[in-house]
Amino acid sequence: MTHHLTSPVSEEAIRELKVGDQVLISGVVFTGRDAVHKYLHEGGELPSGVNLEGGIIYHCGPVVLKDENDEWKVVAAGPTTSIREEPYQGDIMKHFGVRGVIGKGGMADKTLAACKDHGAVYLHAIGGAAQVLAECIVRVRNVYMLEEFGSPEAIWELEVNEFPAVVTMDSLGESLHKDVRSQSEEALADRR
Amino acid sequence: MRGLRESLIELIRRTSAEIPDDVQRGILRGLEQEKEGTIAKSALEIIEKNIELAKRKSQPLCQDTGSILFYVDCPVGLNQFEFEAEARDAVLEATKRGFLRQNSVDSITGKNDGTNLGPGSPNMHFHQHATDEIQVRLMLKGGGCENVGAQFSLPNTALKANRDLDGCRKVILEAVHQAQGKGCGPGILGVCIGGDRASGYEFSKREFLRMLDDRNPDPKLNELEQDILKTANELGIGPMGFGGKTTLLGVKIGAANRVPASYFVSISYMCWAFRRHGASLAQDGTISDWLY
Numbered sequence: 001m002t003h004h005l006t007s008p009v010s011e012e013a014i015r016e017l018k019v020g021d022q023v024l025i026s027g028v029v030f031t032g033r034d035a036v037h038k039y040l041h042e043g044g045e046l047p048s049g050v051n052l053e054g055g056i057i058y059h060c061g062p063v064v065l066k067d068e069n070d071e072w073k074v075v076a077a078g079p080t081t082s083i084r085e086e087p088y089q090g091d092i093m094k095h096f097g098v099r100g101v102i103g104k105g106g107m108a109d110k111t112l113a114a115c116k117d118h119g120a121v122y123l124h125a126i127g128g129a130a131q132v133l134a135e136c137i138v139r140v141r142n143v144y145m146l147e148e149f150g151s152p153e154a155i156w157e158l159e160v161n162e163f164p165a166v167v168t169m170d171s172l173g174e175s176l177h178k179d180v181r182s183q184s185e186e187a188l189a190d191r192r
Numbered sequence: 193m194r195g196l197r198e199s200l201i202e203l204i205r206r207t208s209a210e211i212p213d214d215v216q217r218g219i220l221r222g223l224e225q226e227k228e229g230t231i232a233k234s235a236l237e238i239i240e241k242n243i244e245l246a247k248r249k250s251q252p253l254c255q256d257t258g259s260i261l262f263y264v265d266c267p268v269g270l271n272q273f274e275f276e277a278e279a280r281d282a283v284l285e286a287t288k289r290g291f292l293r294q295n296s297v298d299s300i301t302g303k304n305d306g307t308n309l310g311p312g313s314p315n316m317h318f319h320q321h322a323t324d325e326i327q328v329r330l331m332l333k334g335g336g337c338e339n340v341g342a343q344f345s346l347p348n349t350a351l352k353a354n355r356d357l358d359g360c361r362k363v364i365l366e367a368v369h370q371a372q373g374k375g376c377g378p379g380i381l382g383v384c385i386g387g388d389r390a391s392g393y394e395f396s397k398r399e400f401l402r403m404l405d406d407r408n409p410d411p412k413l414n415e416l417e418q419d420i421l422k423t424a425n426e427l428g429i430g431p432m433g434f435g436g437k438t439t440l441l442g443v444k445i446g447a448a449n450r451v452p453a454s455y456f457v458s459i460s461y462m463c464w465a466f467r468r469h470g471a472s473l474a475q476d477g478t479i480s481d482w483l484y
Contacts, residue, residue: 020231035302063255063293075290076255081336081374104336105373105433126238127336127376127432128465130255131245150304151294152255164238166231166434177373180435184427188369191423192352192362 004162007100008054011119014099017167019174023123024162028141029056029102033080035153036145040096041088047144050155052096056123059085059103061152063130064140072140074158076130079104082122090114106168106177115171122169124176136163193274196477200282200328201289203479204260207330207469208252208291211243212484214404215380215441215466219243222378222431222438232436239431239464254376254465256334257292260314263329263401263470265321272318278477279316283308292332327483329401329470337379337463340371343392346455355455357416360385360445367459368424368440373433376463380404380442381420384458387448392458399444400462401470403484408445417443431464441466 003017007027017023030050032040046052062077082089082103089111092098099120101107104127115121125133137158144155168176211219223240226233246253262279266272286292287308294306296313308314344363346355351366353359364383371379382399384392408414420443430436441464450456470483 022231022234061255061293063252063257063290065290076252076293078255080256081339083374104376124432124434126235126242128254128334128463129238129242130252131249132238132242134251134255135245150297151306152304166234168434176435177433180429180433181372183435184369184372184429187427188365191426192365 005100007056009056009099010054011099014119014121015171017121017170018172019167019170019176021167023165023167025056025102025123025165026161026163027159029058029158029160029163031060031062031154031156031158032057033059033061033153034084035149036155037085037088037092040092046096047155049142050144050157052098054097054099056100056102057098058158059101062134062156064151064156072143074134074137074140077134077137078128078130079125081105082107086111093120094118102163102165106175112169112173112175115169116173119171121167121171123165124168125163125165133163136160193278193477196275196278196473197282197285199471199473199477199479200279201286203328203330203469203471204282204286205250205289205291207332207467208257208286209246209250210469211253211466212469214484215464216243218404218441219378219464222441225437226431230436231434232430232438235431235434236438252291252293253467254334254463255293256336257295258332258334258467259338260292260308261317261331261333261397262314263317263319263331263398265319265327267324267326268320270326276316279314280309283314326473327470328473329468329483331397331400332467333397334376334463334465337375337461340367340375341393341396341460342367342370343389343456343458346457357412360457361416361420363457364420364459365423367461368420368429369427371461372429375461376465377429377433378431378438378441378464380462380466381440381444382460382462383443383445385445385447386450387456387458388454389456391448392456393460395446395448396458396460399446400460400466400468402444404442413445413447417445
């Protein structure tokens with residue numbers, strides 16, 4: 001089934017989502033990837049203006065250009081591989097009150113446990129679909145840490161409308177990635 | 193070669209925004225195979241829509257515009273310094289125009305100066321050939337799929353893989369299993385059997401320059417390619433690792449001689465957003481023909 005999520009989002013709304021559900025996300029999301037996760041996990045402070053309470057982090061390094069009016073314009077913005085944030089993600093979710101993470105490829109046990117304890121989900125966007133997803137970005141509200149981390153690794157505050165994703169890890173401890181991995185492992189064992 | 197820089201900018205634009213026809217045909221076949229109402233089907237529908245949109249808007253198919261790999265087949269006497277300088281200028285301009293992301297980071301300082309230029313970027317491969325023609329191919333290979341490449345040294349006890357084609361088959365299928373979800377499937381494999389650690393990976397990437405639907409002229413390698421393609425698509429990994437029938441779109445395997453002590457199998461994984469194009473250039477550097 002398809003859910004409409006508006007970010008910031010409540011724990012209650014997140015706890016209703018199940019693996020396999022399709023969601024359309026509207027509201028504000030913050031990009032954050034390798035450099036940001038490492039920085040926050042090492043005790044770095046969120047720049048003033050960034051509030052992740054009830055928020056959604058998007059694992060994404062967009063292509064962003066300035067248009068003729070000197071406004072930022074997102075040219076391409078698909079998800080990056082999430083598993084690299086596995087050492088940090090669960091702690092960051094809990095510490096900053098994050099309710100959702102958008103990425104690709106899924107994450108592992110530590111994040112899955114944090115989703116269950118804290119009430120959060122992993123939202124899988126379609127990797128490589130940078131144009132379809134950029135079309136869902138209505139506006140760039142702000143950018144933080146651009147100088148320190150460079151454009152792909154900066155925190156971009158994006159306003160999105162009906163951004164499509166699939167719940168692949170939910171707050172009940174279920175993970176589509178775990179299921180597909182074990183099923184394909186069995187299928188491979190039969191064919192070795 | 194006054195037209196060279198503009199030709200290279202156009203090659204970069206086209207490679208970043210337009211998926212080659214042979215790859216698109218493979219994706220459409222996958223779309224037909226997946227069951228209605230599944231998330232695998234809906235993933236491929238979004239991918240198909242993305243391909244159309246990127247082409248229409250002339251913008252990157254994928255925001256990770258990848259490592260910039262030029263393969264130049266050139267006649268004897270081509271000035272490679274000049275060619276490389278033009279390629280660097282083309283990369284800088286294509287980055288300004290948004291065909292390439294600011295994607296190149298100094299590995300020591302962590303600085304991204306936004307130019308896409310630096311040691312190894314762009315990556316130039318020149319090869320002389322015996323005709324007058326210049327052919328330039330470009331591959332933009334994203335980091336997600338590059339990270340799931342794998343190199344095995346045979347024999348491999350855990351996988352019961354010996355130094356033979358059956359051993360190669362085992363480790364290649366293991367790499368497919370390990371890559372699931374992470375490399376933006378459905379994927380394409382480029383494999384090199386043999387070589388050393390560096391040339392093995394280098395040759396494995398070169399396999400991506402082949403047409404997706406060609407057949408390997410070596411009957412044994414052809415058989416191995418078809419077997420791995422069929423078997424991988426029976427594993428139920430599917431697009432994005434969501435489960436489904438379309439795990440791989442193609443398998444390309446080459447071989448290089450090895451020293452007796454070594455037996456490497458090097459596997460490069462390419463995501464569905466398989467960005468490679470190529471052009472033949474006229475004497476003035478303008479594009480005379482597209483290669484894919």
